[in-house]
Amino acid sequence: MGNKLTNDDFKLALNEIGERAVIASRKLAIMSSQEKDDCLEAMAEAILREKDYILRENQRDLENGVANGMSQAMLDRLRLNEARVAAMAEGLRQVARLEDPVGITLSNTVRPNGLEIKKVSVPIGVIAIIYEARPNVTVDAAALCLKSGNAVILRGGSESIHSNLALAHCLTRACIDAGIEEAVVQVLPWTDRRAVQVMLKMDAYIDLVIPRGGESLIRAVMEESTIPVIKHYKGVCNIFVDKSCDQEMAVKLIENAKCQRPGVCNAAETLLIHKDIAAVFAPKIAAALLARQVELRGDDAFRSFAPQAIPATEDDWGEEYLALVLAVRVVDDLDAAIAHINRYGSKHSDLIISDLPESVAKFMAQVDSSTVYVNASTRFTDGYEFGMGAEIGISTDKLHARGPMGPKELTIYKYQVYGNGQIRT
Amino acid sequence: MGNKLTNDDFKLALNEIGERAVIASRKLAIMSSQEKDDCLEAMAEAILREKDYILRENQRDLENGVANGMSQAMLDRLRLNEARVAAMAEGLRQVARLEDPVGITLSNTVRPNGLEIKKVSVPIGVIAIIYEARPNVTVDAAALCLKSGNAVILRGGSESIHSNLALAHCLTRACIDAGIEEAVVQVLPWTDRRAVQVMLKMDAYIDLVIPRGGESLIRAVMEESTIPVIKHYKGVCNIFVDKSCDQEMAVKLIENAKCQRPGVCNAAETLLIHKDIAAVFAPKIAAALLARQVELRGDDAFRSFAPQAIPATEDDWGEEYLALVLAVRVVDDLDAAIAHINRYGSKHSDLIISDLPESVAKFMAQVDSSTVYVNASTRFTDGYEFGMGAEIGISTDKLHARGPMGPKELTIYKYQVYGNGQIRT
Numbered sequence: 001m002g003n004k005l006t007n008d009d010f011k012l013a014l015n016e017i018g019e020r021a022v023i024a025s026r027k028l029a030i031m032s033s034q035e036k037d038d039c040l041e042a043m044a045e046a047i048l049r050e051k052d053y054i055l056r057e058n059q060r061d062l063e064n065g066v067a068n069g070m071s072q073a074m075l076d077r078l079r080l081n082e083a084r085v086a087a088m089a090e091g092l093r094q095v096a097r098l099e100d101p102v103g104i105t106l107s108n109t110v111r112p113n114g115l116e117i118k119k120v121s122v123p124i125g126v127i128a129i130i131y132e133a134r135p136n137v138t139v140d141a142a143a144l145c146l147k148s149g150n151a152v153i154l155r156g157g158s159e160s161i162h163s164n165l166a167l168a169h170c171l172t173r174a175c176i177d178a179g180i181e182e183a184v185v186q187v188l189p190w191t192d193r194r195a196v197q198v199m200l201k202m203d204a205y206i207d208l209v210i211p212r213g214g215e216s217l218i219r220a221v222m223e224e225s226t227i228p229v230i231k232h233y234k235g236v237c238n239i240f241v242d243k244s245c246d247q248e249m250a251v252k253l254i255e256n257a258k259c260q261r262p263g264v265c266n267a268a269e270t271l272l273i274h275k276d277i278a279a280v281f282a283p284k285i286a287a288a289l290l291a292r293q294v295e296l297r298g299d300d301a302f303r304s305f306a307p308q309a310i311p312a313t314e315d316d317w318g319e320e321y322l323a324l325v326l327a328v329r330v331v332d333d334l335d336a337a338i339a340h341i342n343r344y345g346s347k348h349s350d351l352i353i354s355d356l357p358e359s360v361a362k363f364m365a366q367v368d369s370s371t372v373y374v375n376a377s378t379r380f381t382d383g384y385e386f387g388m389g390a391e392i393g394i395s396t397d398k399l400h401a402r403g404p405m406g407p408k409e410l411t412i413y414k415y416q417v418y419g420n421g422q423i424r425t
Numbered sequence: 426m427g428n429k430l431t432n433d434d435f436k437l438a439l440n441e442i443g444e445r446a447v448i449a450s451r452k453l454a455i456m457s458s459q460e461k462d463d464c465l466e467a468m469a470e471a472i473l474r475e476k477d478y479i480l481r482e483n484q485r486d487l488e489n490g491v492a493n494g495m496s497q498a499m500l501d502r503l504r505l506n507e508a509r510v511a512a513m514a515e516g517l518r519q520v521a522r523l524e525d526p527v528g529i530t531l532s533n534t535v536r537p538n539g540l541e542i543k544k545v546s547v548p549i550g551v552i553a554i555i556y557e558a559r560p561n562v563t564v565d566a567a568a569l570c571l572k573s574g575n576a577v578i579l580r581g582g583s584e585s586i587h588s589n590l591a592l593a594h595c596l597t598r599a600c601i602d603a604g605i606e607e608a609v610v611q612v613l614p615w616t617d618r619r620a621v622q623v624m625l626k627m628d629a630y631i632d633l634v635i636p637r638g639g640e641s642l643i644r645a646v647m648e649e650s651t652i653p654v655i656k657h658y659k660g661v662c663n664i665f666v667d668k669s670c671d672q673e674m675a676v677k678l679i680e681n682a683k684c685q686r687p688g689v690c691n692a693a694e695t696l697l698i699h700k701d702i703a704a705v706f707a708p709k710i711a712a713a714l715l716a717r718q719v720e721l722r723g724d725d726a727f728r729s730f731a732p733q734a735i736p737a738t739e740d741d742w743g744e745e746y747l748a749l750v751l752a753v754r755v756v757d758d759l760d761a762a763i764a765h766i767n768r769y770g771s772k773h774s775d776l777i778i779s780d781l782p783e784s785v786a787k788f789m790a791q792v793d794s795s796t797v798y799v800n801a802s803t804r805f806t807d808g809y810e811f812g813m814g815a816e817i818g819i820s821t822d823k824l825h826a827r828g829p830m831g832p833k834e835l836t837i838y839k840y841q842v843y844g845n846g847q848i849r850t
Contacts, residue, residue: 029790029791037601065810109811111810111811113803113814117811124823124824125793125823132752168595207824208823212581222651228823246846251808252846253848255847255848260850302467340632364841365454365843366455368451368839369839370840371839373844374841375843375846375847376842376843376844376847376848377844377847377848377849380540380842380847380849385536385849386534386840387534387542398549398632398633399549399632399633399653399655399837400824400825400837402640402837402838402839402840412824412825412827413827414794414795414796414797414827414828415782415796415797415806416797416799416809417796417797417798417801417826418801419673419798419799419800419801419802420607420800420801421677421793421800421801422438422677422800422802422805423677423680423801424685424802424805425685
């Protein structure tokens with residue numbers, strides 16, 4: 001939709017959306033926790049009330065998907081049903097129950113001249129979310145932004161446009177009913193790519209862009225955006241099995257990290273085995289993973305112990321398979337493992353399996369990733385599992401926020417300085 | 426310098442600098458506080474020891490400056506002398522005495538499944554600083570980056586290249602003497618603009634760019650960089666005088682904020698006066714400021730009370746004069762003042778002078794700036810004045826850090842997750 005509009009039409013329309021978002025964000029920033037939570041509750045009710053309408057619009061997307069030859073996996077991600085609509089409403093209520101991250105005094109100091117300097121958490125302002133496929137992101141992102149006092153502009157994929165607009169209709173309707181500026185949540189009605197291109201230059205209105213989806217989507221956003229972006233490109237998660245560890249536990253952790261849900265960013269993609277235990281451990285893990293239909297791609301050393309593995313190439317070390325495939329390498333020592341991870345990994349989630357405290361300490365300090373694990377599956381990198389309640393995404397960046405991002409990560413701070421006539425001399 | 430190099434030469438040379446910085450940053454990240462502080466002390470000693478050499482090289486820059494018709498103000502900023510060299514050494518020692526911002530446990534939670542999730546402060550990695558004129562930035566930036574465990578690549582202006590390289594020589598020499606990777610501090614030896622252009626695309630090596638200087642420099646960095654940037658474009662600081670306040674104090678605060686050092690970013694540029702007190706206060710403040718040679722540019726309402734003011738145009742409201750000029754406007758009420766500031770200000774430092782608690786509360790909450798003041802001069806927005814010890818710059822951005830940025834603002838965090846076999850089910 002939108003393909004009959006000119007570039008200037010898009011600019012005009014999007015600037016208006018941006019202005020409305022800024023105005024809404026200023027009102028949101030000073031809204032009480034109760035008002036925000038009441039609005040989230042009203043949104044949950046609106047979604048339940050309008051479920052037939054939502055499912056009908058979702059059906060249109062599904063029919064278009066079938067007509068366009070969409071894969072079964074994609075159709076499944078796109079599909080809503082009563083249970084999924086109920087889960088979205090429950091998600092809104094869960095976010096309502098979280099602590100308000102805004103207005104928290106982070107520090108408070110009194111200077112020798114009597115100035116009181118308070119550092120207080122505030123919303124970021126206007127956030128744009130660009131995402132694909134799953135309509136539940138529309139609701140999750142709106143909920144987290146509202147909770148953290150940010151206005152949000154949502155741009156979902158063309159494949160879910162009818163579902164997203166129907167959900168947006170319920171959300172804004174709830175805002176109106178709750179007496180809240182409806183522009184706190186806006187869904188772009190256009191699927192034309194030019195709309196995104198225009199939006200990504202709107203740094204005068206939008207403070208932050210969070211893209212969620214495949215690496216190509218995220219790279220395109222990065223190239224075009226003049227607005228700061230928080231993101232992860234991919235999750236190339238590594239597991240290092242140290243020379244001394246509980247090997248039975250290692251097998252369980254590797255199986256879980258690789259097989260429990262191979263299509264997600266915190267699934268393991270590469271296994272590094274310390275050479276001192278390779279002769280014993282390599283055949284063991286190979287047997288366990290082959291029994292679970294995992295394709296193994298190994299270096300020569302690994303293949304000498306596990307000949308069922310096919311040869312790995314240099315490209316395998318940086319590959320996010322998102323499937324039942326695992327690259328395996330035998331490394332000389334801990335330093336080699338750390339060097340491998342820092343070179344080929346994606347700074348997402350990396351694991352050491354070890355019972356040597358000095359190895360653990362070194363790995364935890366030197367692996368430069370958002371989340372480093374010892375003796376636990378990488379699959380826990382997730383807002384719910386970390387106890388944040390919900391997440392708007394996972395960051396592998398080095399600024400603002402790393403790892404799972406919850407409501408708190410959608411805030412920044414301001415300094416409030418209280419004086420009684422202090423001047424600088 | 427560097428103008429005989431091809432673009433490919435720059436790429437090769439800069440990639441090598443980038444790689445060395447990454448390697449150095451990994452070593453820095455795990456260095457003890459004592460090692461870092463010893464290195465800062467060694468740097469201070471090296472600068473004092475080599476002061477004749479530094480002053481000689483500075484003299485070359487000054488002579489070039491004179492030959493190129495540099496203004497007296499610029500020459501003064503560029504000039505080093507014994508006292509300024511001693512101040513740089515003392516600055517290094519002050520940074521050494523600050524608390525180490527790295528390795529601090531920001532939170533620690535144990536999940537129901539027994540996973541222990543620690544959030545620990547870590548350095549950002551590699552930081553590039555792009556700056557103009559003042560050679561002391563070379564030393565300050567190096568000190569703050571070292572303290573916070575970050576490798577730094579410095580690119581000063583061509584006007585101070587000899588001073589900067591001499592200082593860099595002392596700093597890296599101190600690193601070598603202290604047994605520390607010398608690439609923790611690297612100064613680009615080229616003044617050719619293409620070197621910066623190449624550097625700003627090196628997102629594979631550099632995690633953050635901090636530009637310091639005029640708005641045109643910062644806009645150029647923003648346009649070319651594929652690396653995240655923290656910055657402020659300018660400081661259009663506003664003062665609002667409420668309908669009820671200590672008018673004598675108001676005059677003192679306005680004089681200080683405008684006149685104490687007009688060329689800096691936290692000096693006031695616009696004054697907003699509540700219409701209820703304009704008839705009394707406008708003539709008073711006009712007289713005080715005119716006596717201090719401040720040029721006043723007022724709207725019609727202000728000029729009706731202070732006819733000495735020249736007419737302000739729309740452009741004046743967003744102007745950073747950096748001089749003894751003040752734009753003055755009479756506003757209907759607090760809401761109009763807040764709306765003016767959020768529209769025309771630069772999100773830097775804004776002040777309300779008032780004795781009405783409800784006005785103060787509203788202003789502090791709704792003005793969307795990094796630092797909001799009540800009854801104190803805007804001139805305090807500064808790392809030292811805020812008690813941070815030093816600052817690497819001031820941010821008006823909405824991500825990562827706002828206001829004065831000290832060593833702590835040059836860190837991020839990682840999650841360290843400790844388990845004993847937890848898998849996700």
